[in-house]
Amino acid sequence: MAILQSCYRNMAANGRLYLDFFQPYYKIIYQGTATEYSRFRTPDGKTYVLTVEFNNDQYSQIQHWKVTFTRAEAGEQRESVVVDLDFRSVFYSECKLMLQVAGFRVVEFDLEYAEKRGFFVVAERI
Numbered sequence: 001m002a003i004l005q006s007c008y009r010n011m012a013a014n015g016r017l018y019l020d021f022f023q024p025y026y027k028i029i030y031q032g033t034a035t036e037y038s039r040f041r042t043p044d045g046k047t048y049v050l051t052v053e054f055n056n057d058q059y060s061q062i063q064h065w066k067v068t069f070t071r072a073e074a075g076e077q078r079e080s081v082v083v084d085l086d087f088r089s090v091f092y093s094e095c096k097l098m099l100q101v102a103g104f105r106v107v108e109f110d111l112e113y114a115e116k117r118g119f120f121v122v123a124e125r126i
Contacts, residue, residue, distance in 0.1 A: 004102035
C-alpha cells in the first residue's frame with residue numbers, strides 16, 4: 001500500500017500506472033510444496049535442465065521459488081545457476097481494492113498475462 005500511495009502522491013492527475021502481478025499458483029497453495037522439471041535449448045544449441053522447487057505459506061501468500069538452471073552436455077550435468085525468489089502472490093480483486101484505496105481507477109486489465117499465471121493492470125490517478 002505504501003508504494004501505491006507514494007505513486008499516487010508523485011503522479012499528475014490522470015497519470016497512468018502500469019503493473020503486472022503473479023496470480024496465486026493454486027497447485028502449490030493446495031500442496032504446500034512441489035518440484036517441477038523442464039528442459040530447453042538455447043539458440044546456440046546448449047541444453048539446460050530447469051528445476052523449480054516451490055514452497056508456499058498459505059497465510060501470508062508468500063511463495064518461495066528455488067529455480068536451478070543446469071547445463072547438460074553429452075548426458076552429464078555441468079555448471080548450475082540457482083535463483084531464489086520470494087514473492088507475494090496477489091488476487092486480482094485484492095489488487096483492484098488496493099489501487100482504489102490508494103486513489104486509482106482501474107482502466108484496463110489482462111487476466112491472460114504470463115500464461116494465466118499473472119495479470120496486467122493499468123490504473124489511472126483520479
